[in-house]
Amino acid sequence: MPSFDSPPASQALVHVSSKMSRGRYHELKGVLTDEMREYVEEKCKLLTKAQRRQLAVNMEDIIFVLLEDISVVFDEHGRKFCFVAIRFWLLSSHEGPDDPEGTKIFKVASSEDGSPQKKLATAVYE
Template sequence: MQRISSLAACRELGGLAAASPGVCAWKKGMTCSKQPAAHQQLAGMSVRPFTGVPGAQSRGLCRRRFVFVGQKHRLFSSQPGADGPPGSSGGQPGVSVVGVPDPITWIRCKVIIYLINLYFEIDMSSAEFERGVKQALIHVSNMMSSGRYHKLVGIVSNEMIDYVKTRCKSLTDAQRQHLAVTMDDIIFMLPEDVSVVFDRYGRKYCFIVMRFWFLSTYEGPDDPEGTKIFKVASSEDGNPEKKIVTAVYEFHRELTRGASPDWTVTTVWHWHWKQAE
């Protein structure tokens, strides 16, 4: 089983790396010694219907677009007219695949995502969902880079906005600017944990943790999660050397009937912050 899943993951990685122009502080299953309020515990949580993961409801919920609070029906940067960051990162270096993510985590998340889609009709494997989480990474990283934290209100939880401000204050202006990500920078992403949680009042919540691998001109030690899976070719045109770094974002949505379908970012973590430690 492990061999089969490794081959499947490698096939996905290979396809994405070939199409590109060109695990760390957070470990498997969201366990980390420096985890910043990742799973915010809701009062009275008692039932965990899926193994190892935090909520779920009846099939009465219909399929909905992937939207964030305050950003209903906004276009993604890959679509015409999207309001993502201008421009792209230009000519990207070649990227080759040298490893695969943890296959057990990959299989577990795929199974849970399938069950959530089956029971709640929320497809977290869809292209629309993938575009949505990428756009969230781009928007949040660019607002952090420019210091416009007020632009995160309604998209990122208030607790995480305070955490982000604290982490970014420890960076120099140049280091903070390296936080910005464009769509062309993103190489690959995978779910690291998927959770469905009930509370004692019958409310249901869904959490999904996504890890992103992307290119950056960040100056600092190599990200072991990046070098473990990808290798970047040396730049031959005089442009700054790029490294593959990672970021971890957690997305939260209430599944209770009648609740808002919006997703909120409840965890933000960037490898760049290791510079300030």
């Protein structure tokens, strides 16, 4: 699937990840459905404060965006939903394992300014 240039999708990732990293889920009203906000808040409760802070993504850390899937779903009430899955490749100083999918595609140079070494990570948002 070809990549696409998606500043609005990247801006949405930065906005939502910033709110999530600060535990400000109520500020996502109108951006996420109520069900999704509750789900995200419940999942993030399992994270430590330090882990939650690492959820924030800066625009300059996004290096590649790929549209993965688009689907239209009808629920039992006749409502129609469009789901879009987008994969972001980003530089992160998170403490998790290396992302094997990303390291096959991109090489990350060592930090020269003494800041923490950044790794390549992927995030898939629906």
